[in-house]
Amino acid sequence: MESKLRGLPSIDRLLSDPRIKKFEEAYSHSAITSLARQYLNEVRPLISSGNPCPSFDQMIEAVYARAQALQQVGPSPVLNATGVILHTNLGRAPLSQEAMTAMRLAATEYSNLELELDSGKRGSRQIHIQSLLCQVAGAEAAMAVNNNASGVLLALAALAKSKEVIISRGEEVEIGGGFRLPKIIRQSGAKLVEVGTTNRTYSTDYEEAITTRTAALLKVHSSNFEMLGFTQDVSLTELVQLGHQYDLLVLHDLGSGCLLDTTKFGLAYEPMVQESIAAGMDLAFFSGDKLLGGPQAGIIVGRKSLIDKLARHPLARAVRIDKIRLAGLAATLLHYLKDEATGKIPVWKMIATPLEAIGERSQKWTNSLNGLATVIDGESTVGGGSLPGSTLPTKLVAIKRKTGGAAEKLARSLRSQQPPVLGRIDKNAVLLDPRTISPNDDMALLHALSKVMVDEHSQKP
Ligand SMILES: *Cc1c(COP(=O)(O)O)cnc(C)c1O
Numbered sequence: 001m002e003s004k005l006r007g008l009p010s011i012d013r014l015l016s017d018p019r020i021k022k023f024e025e026a027y028s029h030s031a032i033t034s035l036a037r038q039y040l041n042e043v044r045p046l047i048s049s050g051n052p053c054p055s056f057d058q059m060i061e062a063v064y065a066r067a068q069a070l071q072q073v074g075p076s077p078v079l080n081a082t083g084v085i086l087h088t089n090l091g092r093a094p095l096s097q098e099a100m101t102a103m104r105l106a107a108t109e110y111s112n113l114e115l116e117l118d119s120g121k122r123g124s125r126q127i128h129i130q131s132l133l134c135q136v137a138g139a140e141a142a143m144a145v146n147n148n149a150s151g152v153l154l155a156l157a158a159l160a161k162s163k164e165v166i167i168s169r170g171e172e173v174e175i176g177g178g179f180r181l182p183k184i185i186r187q188s189g190a191k192l193v194e195v196g197t198t199n200r201t202y203s204t205d206y207e208e209a210i211t212t213r214t215a216a217l218l219k220v221h222s223s224n225f226e227m228l229g230f231t232q233d234v235s236l237t238e239l240v241q242l243g244h245q246y247d248l249l250v251l252h253d254l255g256s257g258c259l260l261d262t263t264k265f266g267l268a269y270e271p272m273v274q275e276s277i278a279a280g281m282d283l284a285f286f287s288g289d290k291l292l293g294g295p296q297a298g299i300i301v302g303r304k305s306l307i308d309k310l311a312r313h314p315l316a317r318a319v320r321i322d323k324i325r326l327a328g329l330a331a332t333l334l335h336y337l338k339d340e341a342t343g344k345i346p347v348w349k350m351i352a353t354p355l356e357a358i359g360e361r362s363q364k365w366t367n368s369l370n371g372l373a374t375v376i377d378g379e380s381t382v383g384g385g386s387l388p389g390s391t392l393p394t395k396l397v398a399i400k401r402k403t404g405g406a407a408e409k410l411a412r413s414l415r416s417q418q419p420p421v422l423g424r425i426d427k428n429a430v431l432l433d434p435r436t437i438s439p440n441d442d443m444a445l446l447h448a449l450s451k452v453m454v455d456e457h458s459q460k461p
Contacts, residue, residue, distance in 0.1 A: 005044060007053040011036050017060050023067040035066045078420045079445050083394060083433030085350050086384025088176055090422070092289040092296070093384075094346040094438075096335060099294060099328040106327035113323045126311065128326055132333040136259055137273045137284070139301035143311055144329055148287040149175070149184050150319035151298030152253055155283055156188035156216075158313040159249060159306065163215035165190045168201035170233060171220040173255075181220060181253070190215070200232040203242055216249035217242065219281075221256070221271055226389040236279035249282045249306070256386040257286030257299060259336050265351050267382065268390035273301065282306060288325070290384050293345035294332035295325040350435050351382070355393055361434040361442065362395040368446050370453055373399040380435045398429040402456050413455060417448035 014020060014036045015029075023032050039062055047053050054062070078090060086092050095103070105111070116123040126143050133142035145151045156165060165185065172194065174180045182192050193214070195205040206217055217239055234242075236252070243250035258270040270291065276284040283306055288297025298319070300310065310316060321329075335344045342352040359375070366373045376398045379391035401410050407425045414421040414430065423430045437445055 004047050004053055008040060008044065008047070009056060009059065011040065014040075014059060014063055019060050019064055020067065023070075027067070027070060031070070032067060035070075036063050039063050039066065076419070078422055079441055079448065080436045081421055081423045081432035081434070081445070083378070083380040083396070083424065083431075083436055084383035085347055085380065085436055086290055086382055086386060087436075088384050092287075093293045095295060095328055096293070096332060096344045096346060098335070098344065099331040102327040102331035103295070103324050106324045111323065111327075113326075124311075125321070125323065125326055129330050129333065132330060132337065133299060133301055136333055136336045137277050137301040139277045139284075141304035141307035142299065142301040143307050143316075144288070144321045144326060145298040145300065145316070145319045146321055147296055147319075148253070148255070148257075148285055148298040149179070149181075151285045151300045152181070153184055153188050154310055154313060154315045154319055155251065155285065155300060155306075156185055156190040157315050158310050160215035161189035163190060164193045164209075164211065164213045165216045165218050165251075166193045166195055166206050166209050166214060167218045167220065168196045168205070168233060169194050169198050170196060170201055170227065170231070171218075171222055173220055173222055173225075175255075185218075199227060199230055201234060202232060203234050203238050206234065206239070206242055207246075210246050210248070214246070214248055216251050218251045218253065220253040236276060236281065240280035243282075244280070250280070252276045252281040252284040254284055254286040256290040256384075257288065257292040258290075258386070259292065260341060260348065262291075262351075262387065262390075266392060267351070268387055270387050277301060288329050288332075291347060291382070291386050292332065293335075293341070293347035295328040297321055297325055297329050299329075346438065350380075351392065353435055355395065358434050359395040361439070362397050364442070365397045365432065365434065365446065365449065368449055368453075369397070369399060370457065372402060372453065372456060373397050376431075378431060378433065380433055392435070394433050394435050397432040397434075398426075399423075399432070400429050403459060404428070410452070410456070413452050414448065417451060419444060419448070421445060421448045421452075 011033060015032060020032065043054060080087055080090050114123050114125050129144050130142050134140065145154060172182050185192055193209050195201060195209045219239055240250045254271055254273060254276060256270060258272050262268065262270040273284055273286060281302060283300055283302035286299050288294040288299055300307065332345060335341045342348045362375045366375050376396050378394050378396035380394040381391050399410060401407065407428050407430045410430045411423060411425055414423060423432045
């Protein structure tokens with residue numbers, strides 16, 4: 001066995017091959033050395049366990065491929081034609097131009113991030129979003145942290161550690177990627193007390209569970225699933241009334257952070273931040289990059305005495321929001337105050353796009369596809385843990401393979417374009433939805449489609 005390992009070249013021999021050596025123009029010697037070493041470390045046990053030793057050329061090819069991959073740093077842009085507006089795997093909300101400009105400035109320049117220009121003294125980074133958030137939410141105080149899950153974690157650690165928090169069994173949400181909200185909450189040191197049944201929870205269920213150890217009642221929006229049929233939950237006002245009667249905090253995890261009335265766009269109703277505060281919630285939590293349409297952030301709005309407590313907690317530093325996203329969040333919030341959200345924030349622009357405008361683009365895309373596509377009626381979804389089961393009517397481009405074969409190959413070939421195009425597969429067709437592609441990207445999309453079609457037409461039937 002040892003003798004077989006002797007067939008492996010030294011690192012120096014791999015590195016001195018001209019095919020590998022040329023990478024040293026672009027990368028440091030140590031980076032390329034470490035790639036080669038990594039490769040040899042991986043093949044050694046394979047050979048020891050009986051696999052044949054690769055040839056020298058195969059080894060060079062393997063190291064070459066790894067060096068080549070260094071050049072494809074990501075995440076890189078894709079064209080989202082899935083029709084899912086907030087696609088968590090595709091980065092949730094794309095940002096407005098104004099948010100991007102603010103973020104670029106925050107990134108490349110020094111700023112008054114934590115400096116009061118008047119006094120010259122140290123200030124709080126939260127100043128930049130506090131009053132904007134208070135105005136859009138109608139709240140007394142506000143702060144932003146890294147993401148919504150960390151906002152909930154911080155609040156419960158600061159306000160309910162070693163105490164009990166009551167939650168309805170119908171609201172114990174798994175938020176995606178295998179993460180379950182109850183588990184995150186337990187990390188705060190708070191004890192979760194579950195009440196009610198999966199489908200029905202009454203005010204009396206909460207009331208019966210209240211003890212001297214109870215710190216808070218927590219309402220969680222079941223943002224990514226929908227319960228139908230024999231269901232019952234407790235309204236915001238009822239829960240607030242009950243909690244305050246017992247001197248408890250009443251907290252609301254809204255998930256999406258919706259500030260506009262979704263029913264005006266033909267969607268189902270999504271709970272709004274303003275309503276939560278108006279109903280008397282002590283704190284409400286939501287994401288920056290779901291329906292709010294901003295960068296990743298966790299936003300907490302509510303009573304000043306509580307927000308002050310959270311800001312002083314050690315975890316606040318651990319889940320702090322960075323300056324770049326803070327700037328993007330401020331610029332996004334400003335769109336709401338200027339009443340221009342549906343014209344400027346991409347998520348809301350997509351939601352508000354009229355069906356006729358989508359139909360025109362579908363037709364244009366279809367015309368470019370040499371008879372392989374048709375326009376069909378379909379549905380776009382909001383996604384990203386918002387409005388489950390609610391859809392917007394759309395016009396899809398349905399592409400079928402010339403050979404009539406499975407659509408997977410077509411989908412793969414669309415994904416291999418620069419930039420990659422992502423669609424949905426339904427039976428034997430790839431479906432593309434113009435709603436989630438910015439009209440500015442139509443040229444890039446048509447270019448990618450034309451390349452895929454050349455491949456298709458050159459194939460034998
Ligand atoms: C999405 C969601 C979260 C997590 O938000 P992140 O910003 O991704 O951390 C938490 N709670 C609910 C109800 C959600 O929908």
